[in-house]
Ligand code: C2E
Ligand code: CA
């Protein structure tokens with residue numbers, strides 16, 4: 001009985017396992033047909049500068065509503081696309097869409113785009129990405145690429161070279177989900193980042209826990225010491241916003257500042273004083 005509530009649940013109820021397998025197989029099937037990528041859209045979530053209170057970047061987040069599956073979260077389909085070797089193609093569609101939309105926005109509002117673990121380790125990926133940006137009619141200076149630590153595991157030296165090319169073209173490079181585990185500090189040592197995004201889990205407890213505040217403060221200082229600016233993720237309350245600002249954090253992102261939504265995000269305003 002106790003087992004049935006834990007992970008063993010799928011071993012006991014075989015039909016459950018079957019359902020999971022079928023979902024996965026179905027997901028693979030619709031991901032292998034790239035005509036389905038046309039069903040995808042991107043939402044944008046504001047990244048706000050804490051000095052000026054204005055939105056400086058909008059993070060593009062993939063959304064997929066499939067007629068058969070309904071809404072599929074990116075946390076579910078991106079890893080499957082990676083395993084199928086379809087991620088470069090899929091992310092290309094998403095980047096083209098995001099860059100096209102953003103090309104009509106004010107020039108001081110940039111787009112922050114998630115690169116996948118695998119594509120940045122492909123030789124020549126920077127040239128391909130810059131080509132996509134150029135054909136969307138947006139300046140590379142308005143694009144920030146977010147990469148996670150796992151992105152480098154495949155081939156660090158190629159990833160490093162490709163990221164350097166993107167930087168030379170004017171793109172910003174951000175280390176995503178910093179502090180969520182893995183070998184974070186060595187990446188900070190070996191690669192140059194313009195921006196470090198502090199994982200949302202680091203923000204969660206700062207109102208209540210002195211230790212959490214100390215850890216976040218230490219990480220902000222560490223990032224600054226490498227020359228990078230910091231974004232605090234998952235800022236959900238005014239109190240958290242005030243705390244990270246007092247710690248010297250540069251940017252903030254989270255539901256308090258704006259949820260992911262279709263279209264250009266709000267450019268800024270009275271957030272510090274009037275919570276929504
Ligand atoms: P991520 O890059 O860490 O993106 C931030 C996630 O946190 C988003 O979830 C966003 O909706 C969520 N979030 C933002 N503010 C808050 C908050 O205040 N509280 C909480 N609890 N959550 C917040 P989403 O959109 O479901 O994306 C999940 C992940 O999927 C992303 O994590 C990213 O790794 C991946 N992803 C999304 N779009 C793309 C894409 O176009 N390409 C690639 N390669 N990966 C993508
Ligand atoms: Ca991200």
Ligand code: CA
Nearest residue numbers: 176177197233
């Ligand atoms: Ca993140």
Ligand code: CA
Nearest residue numbers: 176177199200
């Ligand atoms: Ca994440």
